[in-house]
Amino acid sequence: MGVKTEDVRSRSIEELIIEGAGCASCVGKIENALKSVSGVENAEMNFAQRTVSVTGTANPSALVKAVERAGYSAKVATSESDGDALAEKEQADWAYYKRLMREMTVALSLGVPLMIYSLFVGEMTVTTATERVTWLVVGILTLGVLYFSGKHFFVGAWQSLKNHSANMDTLIALGTGTAWLYSMVVVLVPHLVPEMARHVYFEATAMIIGLINLGLALELKARGRTSEAIKRLIGLQAKTARVIRDDKQLDIAIEDVLEEDVVRVRPGEKIPVDGKVIEGSTTVDESMLTGEPMPVEKSVGDDVVAGTINKSGSFLFQATRVGKDTALAQIINMVKRAQNSKPPIGRLADIISAYFVPVVMIIAVISALAWLNFGPEPALAFAVVSATTVLIIACPCALGLATPMSVMVGVGKAAEAGVLIRNGEALQTASKVSAMILDKTGTITLGSPKVTDVLVASEYDEQTVLQLAATLESGSEHPLAQAIVESARERGIKTSKVSNFNAIAGHGVEAEVDGKSLLFGNEKLLRERQVELGNFVEKAQGLAAEAKTPMYFAVDNELAAIIAVADPIKDDSVAAIKRLQDNGVRVVMLTGDNRATAEAVAEKVGIKEFFAEVLPDEKSKKVQELQMEGEIVGMTGDGINDAPALAIANVGFAIGTGTDVAIESADITLMRGSLHGLADAVAVSKATLRNIKQNLFGAFIYNVAGIPFAAGVLYPFFGMLLSPVIAGAAMAFSSLTVVSNANRLRFFKAKKH
Amino acid sequence: MLFINIAGIALIALIVWWFWLYTPQQMKLGEGDLVIVVENGTYSPSRIKIPEGKPVELKFLRKDQSPCSETLLIPKLEISETLPSNKLKLIQIPALEPGEYDFHCQMQMYRGKIVAG
Numbered sequence: 001m002g003v004k005t006e007d008v009r010s011r012s013i014e015e016l017i018i019e020g021a022g023c024a025s026c027v028g029k030i031e032n033a034l035k036s037v038s039g040v041e042n043a044e045m046n047f048a049q050r051t052v053s054v055t056g057t058a059n060p061s062a063l064v065k066a067v068e069r070a071g072y073s074a075k076v077a078t079s080e081s082d083g084d085a086l087a088e089k090e091q092a093d094w095a096y097y098k099r100l101m102r103e104m105t106v107a108l109s110l111g112v113p114l115m116i117y118s119l120f121v122g123e124m125t126v127t128t129a130t131e132r133v134t135w136l137v138v139g140i141l142t143l144g145v146l147y148f149s150g151k152h153f154f155v156g157a158w159q160s161l162k163n164h165s166a167n168m169d170t171l172i173a174l175g176t177g178t179a180w181l182y183s184m185v186v187v188l189v190p191h192l193v194p195e196m197a198r199h200v201y202f203e204a205t206a207m208i209i210g211l212i213n214l215g216l217a218l219e220l221k222a223r224g225r226t227s228e229a230i231k232r233l234i235g236l237q238a239k240t241a242r243v244i245r246d247d248k249q250l251d252i253a254i255e256d257v258l259e260e261d262v263v264r265v266r267p268g269e270k271i272p273v274d275g276k277v278i279e280g281s282t283t284v285d286e287s288m289l290t291g292e293p294m295p296v297e298k299s300v301g302d303d304v305v306a307g308t309i310n311k312s313g314s315f316l317f318q319a320t321r322v323g324k325d326t327a328l329a330q331i332i333n334m335v336k337r338a339q340n341s342k343p344p345i346g347r348l349a350d351i352i353s354a355y356f357v358p359v360v361m362i363i364a365v366i367s368a369l370a371w372l373n374f375g376p377e378p379a380l381a382f383a384v385v386s387a388t389t390v391l392i393i394a395c396p397c398a399l400g401l402a403t404p405m406s407v408m409v410g411v412g413k414a415a416e417a418g419v420l421i422r423n424g425e426a427l428q429t430a431s432k433v434s435a436m437i438l439d440k441t442g443t444i445t446l447g448s449p450k451v452t453d454v455l456v457a458s459e460y461d462e463q464t465v466l467q468l469a470a471t472l473e474s475g476s477e478h479p480l481a482q483a484i485v486e487s488a489r490e491r492g493i494k495t496s497k498v499s500n501f502n503a504i505a506g507h508g509v510e511a512e513v514d515g516k517s518l519l520f521g522n523e524k525l526l527r528e529r530q531v532e533l534g535n536f537v538e539k540a541q542g543l544a545a546e547a548k549t550p551m552y553f554a555v556d557n558e559l560a561a562i563i564a565v566a567d568p569i570k571d572d573s574v575a576a577i578k579r580l581q582d583n584g585v586r587v588v589m590l591t592g593d594n595r596a597t598a599e600a601v602a603e604k605v606g607i608k609e610f611f612a613e614v615l616p617d618e619k620s621k622k623v624q625e626l627q628m629e630g631e632i633v634g635m636t637g638d639g640i641n642d643a644p645a646l647a648i649a650n651v652g653f654a655i656g657t658g659t660d661v662a663i664e665s666a667d668i669t670l671m672r673g674s675l676h677g678l679a680d681a682v683a684v685s686k687a688t689l690r691n692i693k694q695n696l697f698g699a700f701i702y703n704v705a706g707i708p709f710a711a712g713v714l715y716p717f718f719g720m721l722l723s724p725v726i727a728g729a730a731m732a733f734s735s736l737t738v739v740s741n742a743n744r745l746r747f748f749k750a751k752k753h
Numbered sequence: 754m755l756f757i758n759i760a761g762i763a764l765i766a767l768i769v770w771w772f773w774l775y776t777p778q779q780m781k782l783g784e785g786d787l788v789i790v791v792e793n794g795t796y797s798p799s800r801i802k803i804p805e806g807k808p809v810e811l812k813f814l815r816k817d818q819s820p821c822s823e824t825l826l827i828p829k830l831e832i833s834e835t836l837p838s839n840k841l842k843l844i845q846i847p848a849l850e851p852g853e854y855d856f857h858c859q860m861q862m863y864r865g866k867i868v869a870g
Contacts, residue, residue: 015841017814051788051814051841075839085837089823092838096818156794163795164775167862216819223820340824340833340859353861358772362765369761373754400821400860423831 014060016052016074018045018067026072033070037062082234082332093220100217103149107210110145114138114203115725126186126198135187135200142180142202150176150209166357168397172212174361175391179724180205182384197378201388201724208392208728215732222739226405228746229412230339233332236288236307241272244316261319265310273306273322280315284308289328291418291680292672334422335415339408343424345692346403349699353400360394360707367711375712382712385724389710393727397735398702402695405742410688413748418671419681426667429651431685435631436580436678437623437645440591440598442638443655444577444605444675445567449479451487452548453564455539458555463493465561469553471495472511472518476503480549483565508551519554526552531559547600549593574605576675581606583682586631590614590622619645636678653678687748695738702734776800779868782809791815791822791836791863796856799865805851811867813842824859827867832856 018030027045030052034043039058045051052074054063060076067074118124126132146154154177156169183200190198240251244262257263257273265271271284281299286292286308295311298304304317307328323329342350364387371383403424411421421427441447454462470488473481474495488495501511508521519529523540526533531554540550540562548564580587589610591598598612611622619637623645626633635642635649643665646652654666655673670677710727714720779800780787789796789811803809815822815836825834825844836842851870857863 017839089838092818093820099818152793159793159797160795161771163797163799164772165795165799165864166772167794169794220820336835337833340826340835341831342826342828350861354864355773357862358768361768365761365764365768369758372757396862397821397860400862404824404859 014054014058014063014076016054016060016063016067016076018052019073019075029070030067030072033066034063037066082329083237083239086231086234090224093224097217097220100213100220104210104213104217107145107149107206107213110141111203111206111210115207118203124200124203126190126200132187132190135183135202138202139180139184139187139200142183142205145206145209146176146180149213153209153212166361168357168395170357171360171391171394171396172208174364175388175724176205176208178384178391179208179388194378194380197381199378199381201385204388204724204728207725211725211728211732215736219736219739222736222743223405225743225746226408226739227339227412229409229415230332230335232288233307233328233335233415236270236328238270238272238306242266255323257319257322259319259322261322262316263319264314264316265304266314267310267312269310271304271306271308271310271317273319274326274328275304275317275319275321277302277304277315277317280313282313282315283311285311289331289418290672291416291677292674331415331420334420335411338411338421338423338427340404341407341423341425342403343407343428343689343692345428345689345696346407346424349399349402349696353396356394356396356399356703360390360396363394363707363711364388364390371712382715382721385721386710386712389722389724389727390707392724393706393710393722393731394703395699395706395731395734398699398738399696401735401738401742402699403692405739406688406691406695406745409742409745410684410691410748413688413745414681414684417677417680417684419677419684420669420671421681421685422667422669426651427685427688429632430634430668430681431689432632433585433634433651433682435586435588435626436634436636436682437588437590437626437649438577438607438675439619439635439637439642439645440589440593440601441567443636444573444589444601445569446673447567447638449483449549449565449567451483451563452566453543453550453562455536455562455564457534457536457559457561460555460560462561463491465553465563466491467493467495468513468516468518468555468560469520469563471498471513472501472509472520474498475501475511476509480551480565481509484563516555517557519557520551523552526554526559529554529557531557533559536562541596544594544596545600547597547604549597569601569604570673570675573675576679577605577607579676579679580682583679583686585634585682588622588626590619592616616641617644620648623649634678634682636675653681684748687745691742691745695741698741699734699738702730706730779866782811788812788814788841789865791825791858792817794819794822794863796863796865800868801865802868802870803846803849805869806848808848809846811844811846813844815839815842821858821860822863825856826859827854827856829854 031043031045034040034052034054037058039056040054041056043052043054064074064076126135153169153172157173160167160170179201183202186193186198186200238254241254241257242249242251242264243257244264249264254272263272263275277298277300279300283295283297284304285295286305289305289307306326367390368383368387371386372379375382407424407427410427414421438444454465456462456465466488470485470493473484475498496514499512503509504521504525507525510519536559543550543564548566550562550564552559553561553563577587587607589602589607591612592614593612595612598610602610614622619642623633623635632650634651634653635645636653636655637646638655646654646665651668652666653668653670656669656671668681710722712721779802780798781802789798791813813825813836815838818838823836825836832844834842834844849869854867856865856867
């Protein structure tokens with residue numbers, strides 16, 4: 001950060017990817033071509049990898065041109081912005097899609113007529129000389145299909161075989177290769193094959209290649225949709241910013257904005273980077289980031305966040321975080337990471353898929369042997385068909401895709417609702433939460449107390465009482481004190497000078513104002529100072545029962561008033577808590593407040609269980625107590641005071657304020673204050689886990705049932721044997737099914753409120 | 754028939770040995786400009802030897818278009834990165850205890866190992 005792009009360009013390392021360099025002697029040619037470009041200090045080519053690192057000041061397009069002049073083609077390999085990377089990826093995906101569709105068309109235009117022939121016209125057997133010639137021609141055509149449409153399977157299979165690993169390509173190449181080779185043997189040297197087994201399977205070869213390419217193409221399309229959420233987030237980034245440098249207004253690319261730049265934003269524009277408002281005021285729509293539907297008012301000193309939209313006024317702000325440091329960039333990063341992480345439920349599938357392909361190959365061999373040993377005539381043909389079908393029907397992809405696809409969509413969906421899930425494990429545990437602990441202050445309530453009642457006891461009126469109390473409290477940092485100061489300011493009351501200020505820890509404060517001695521605090525403090533309280537004790541208890549915190553105010557040792565302060569409950573806390581309870585979650589409230597206040601708040605929001613007067617360091621103990629009862633505990637707090645409890649809970653939910661993105665101690669961060677985010681988080685986790693289970697179940701059943709079926713276990717009982725073409729179709733569509741099922745999660749709706 | 758059965762069993766033995774028992778050669782980080790190329794269903798090289806207790810940087814280059822090759826996962830290190838196509842991607846590996854650390858693509862069809870020590 002803090003360096004202009006021009007400066008970066010002044011000396012850099014560019015990586016180029018070279019294409020068309022077939023011999024080691026090209027290395028010198030390419031290096032020399034690059035070194036001749038002005039500004040290049042050095043160029044080193046790695047021939048094995050076909051890459052060149054170029055150091056110097058030359059610009060990348062000049063480098064590419066130099067390589068092209070030398071007779072090769074080159075591409076720049078550098079990292080760039082998320083948006084560009086995304087556009088490039090979409091382009092690459094589209095090209096890949098078109099290639100797969102083209103290959104599919106070629107393969108099926110041979111496979112479909114052949115299949116129609118075999119089904120309705122005649123047997124694909126080799127008996128006469130004419131048949132031999134005809135099938136030889138078809139066999140060569142099929143080889144053409146294998147080369148044009150199936151080359152990537154064979155190259156992949158060979159590469160991974162060399163590497164002692166096996167993948168989907170291995171199975172497809174082996175399956176189609178076996179079918180084609182056997183058929184060619186039948187055509188070329190029929191006498192090696194028993195007469196009954198002289199059958200060709202060219203239609204299967206072409207159909208399987210075509211169908212699998214079609215499946216891959218459709219899967220690619222469906223996959224594109226799984227990353228919609230992240231695309232939407234990346235799309236929130238502005239492309240340019242209007243900065244003011246040296247009294248001049250410049251439109252510059254967002255990457256070039258520096259920290260401390262002053263940026264102007266007009267109504268309707270996106271805020272380009274994070275910063276602090278220094279001039280003007282406005283309202284900002286932050287819903288795209290936090291899910292909070294109401295626009296937020298901003299004035300001088302308030303923070304603004306990149307990606308949100310300025311609604312009403314024009315304002316200036318100073319950039320505080322730019323580039324990869326903005327909240328939006330961090331959110332994108334966090335969501336990406338979480339989307340690629342796996343919940344524990346996927347582990348078994350992972351272990352299986354690691355051993356899957358070689359096991360399938362072994363099953364194919366066993367199945368062929370079984371047919372050869374025990375099968376009816378033509379045993380050889382049956383053996384070939386069953387081995388091919390086993391290889392083709394086995395689908396490690398469906399198994400491997402089951403979990404990640406759902407996590408991808410689920411985590412993205414959560415992010416749309418303003419819920420950031422740290423990883424797959426948090427997602428899985430959140431779906432199982434049985435007890436939810438809610439911290440009262442700042443979670444159920446707004447966390448900013450307000451004066452609710454002033455009950456005057458003596459000759460003073462409310463105005464005077466507030467003026468004195470606010471003056472007394474103006475030096476205090478306590479939230480209750482600030483509530484009083486704030487309340488006085490709202491009523492336009494001016495405070496005066498304080499002397500001899502003294503805070504009595506845990507009880508209250510005293511001081512002298514305008515020659516009067518003031519005392520402010522709880523019942524205990526006033527009784528100690530022998531202030532007569534009279535029937536105000538009952539009034540205070542009445543206020544406490546309404547979830548308010550009453551405090552006594554005495555002037556010259558005589559009771560002047562009770563001032564009650566309360567922390568208002570958030571508008572939607574009641575509804576959100578009910579959502580959790582309706583989902584079977586046991587909701588427990590935790591607070592440092594006294595019992596009466598706690599009870600009153602709990603009753604208002606419909607919580608039956610609560611712990612009052614809990615000291616901050618006791619919170620994690622309460623979490624453990626519930627865990628001992630066998631509950632899977634979710635803890636919700638503000639992430640700062642509640643960090644230890646959040647960390648010890650099975651899932652920690654931190655209530656953020658929209659900009660504190662990655663709250664360290666939390667597994668799940670709610671970007672808006674509303675508790676609906678919490679209910680949404682639990683709901684989306686449940687939906688995602690259900691989706692994963694469906695996928696895993698489908699993939700397991702598919703492979704566990706499909707393989708024996710393909711091997712021919714049904715044959716002895718029903719005389720049925722699966723056709724390799726059907727196996728190819730089933731295999732092609734199994735991963736598509738998994739991806740499509742995961743895509744259904746996109747329709748999950750976070751509750752509207 | 755006996756011959757066919759023996760050949761079949763030998764084939765199974767070969768599969769077991771080739772895919773599970775054989776340890777492929779490993780490349781040492783620092784020997785030349787090591788780039789792990791993702792292409793045709795494999796990482797090459799797929800076994801990368803790195804020094805223990807020292808953070809290092811691995812270079813990945815994805816030339817494969819298939820969507821699964823796009824994600825690189827190193828589960829033990831909680832690393833999950835998207836590999837752009839035809840662009841070098843640098844992956845920071847923290848200082849590691851001696852041992853083996855698997856990396857693979859999203860569906861685990863592409864597999865490799867980092868060997869620290």
